[in-house]
Amino acid sequence: MGEPVIALDEVHRSFGPVMALASVSMRVEAGDYMAIVGPSGSGKSTLLNILGLLDRPTSGSYLLDGVETASLKDGDRTRLRGRRIGFVFQSFHLLAHRTVAENVMLAEVYGRRSRSGRRERAVQALRRVGMTHRTDFSPATLSGGERQRVAIARALMGEPSLLLCDEPTGNLDSRNTGAVLELFDSLRAEGLTILVITHEDEVSSRAARRVRIADGALVEE
């Protein structure tokens, strides 16, 4: 087995006297489809922020694709984040005044990839999520499920090692939830590593691995 995509070792995160994460250790291998479940206030978001390099652990070690991130400078973490992690948010975070294609292309703006072929790559990403028929539409004209699929296409645009999803179906009805989960299944079948943070059983039950988080500690189910 090769290098794990994520290797957390004894990670703590505290905010003043409040311990949000206590001694969290976990490994996510390439191609894993993992769900982290837990009630609100359990430390899910803190864990997601640390995994997404949006926050630093107070102590412990976090290796992303074998790179120790705790000691990295701000700029290096930003570059690593942009290259290795694709984010999918609950509220999609699409720019309302840009087209679907432009929203997807945004993922490459801050990378080092050349501009040439960017639109083709965006269309390719949209093809993976079945949204090419909406390429030049405004996000405002799309349904919630379609918006989330566009957001997933944006996350896939940079060929990330990890798709990090924060309550990806939180704003969707059951029909759209089903469509997004099917998409995750097919992406996983393509070999993508997916980590979903959710409090919905319907979502977590589709994942191959489930980890419960409670009071800042992880329990594998």
Next chain:
Amino acid sequence: MGPRDLWEEALAGMLARPVRSALTTLGTVLGIGTLVITLGIAATAGNQIVGRFDALTATSVIVETPEDRVGWNDVAGLARLNGVESATALAQSEKSSNQSVTANAVIDPTRVSGQTLAVVAAGPDLPRTVKGRILSGRFYDGGHSARRDRVVVLGADAAQMLGITDVRHAPAVFIAGRAYTVLGILGGFQRETSLATAVLIPPALGPEFGLRSVTRVLISTRLGAAELIARQAPLMLDPRGGAGELRVIAPPSPTRAKDGVQEDVNGLFLILGLVSLVVGAVGIANVTLVTVMERINEIGLRRALGAGRRHIAYQFLTESGFIGLIGGIVGACLGIGVVVAVSAVKTWTPVLDLRLALVSPLAGALVGLLAGLYPALRAARMEPVEALR
């Protein structure tokens, strides 16, 4: 992130809220516009004043002489100086300035038949020197003076007061009971306008009114020669005497006059323009700050997608700088338009420093950049976790 990506993202950010961007631009438009109008109008008006000044005053040199210092013939030498167009000596005293002049010899006690007018002895070159116009008849010449002909020329206003409009029938005026033939009427004075109410007599008749020597010499110079002539004329008129005894009234240097005018106008309105510009900058800063707060999620998303703090700062700076640049361009265009329009209405020649048109957009961009600095830093300092919350 390449410059083209930066530009496209900034442009999209501005176009996302076009009305707001346009209104934000308005602050810089007003500031830069006011500055351009101020400087343009000052330069135009300054140039206009100098233009008038050149035509009349800048070519005029007056030498005031004490009694018995300068003779009537000394003035002829002045004409030989390079730069002198014409020169005329005048003699006038307090006594000669209050002469009772009538148009006929009959004294009618029931009505006012006479006028109190100034009698001024003047050389025959006077019409040319004061840039006057003969309205009727002619001016006396050297011959009249040499023969001591009892002739006068009336100033236009004096002639009107005396009821003389035409000299074809050689009317006479009576000064101190003596008759003098009116040779002509001189009007249209551009200099020494007070002579319009005077009775002008040849120098030879001066002694009859106590005017024995020259009191003033009027010199009309070519453009630009006034300063030189002002230095040379006293020496020419009185080579032996101390030149300091002759008082020379020369026009101030045209450049100094122009600068003076511009300083007066500029000082006042530049402050106004700068205040407008500061108000514009505060407007940009405010709106950019509000925009940053509104776009927190977008900032968070961009950070999640790999944007560094500097990328975020660059984008907001590019947006505010561009808004300032557009404001500068529009402001400069409006300002130039107003200057041209005002000049057209006033029939002035618009004068505008070309550099002003080039510097204004840059000044606008600079104002935009400075105004955007704080909001951009705020945006850059934002933690992605908090921005995405």
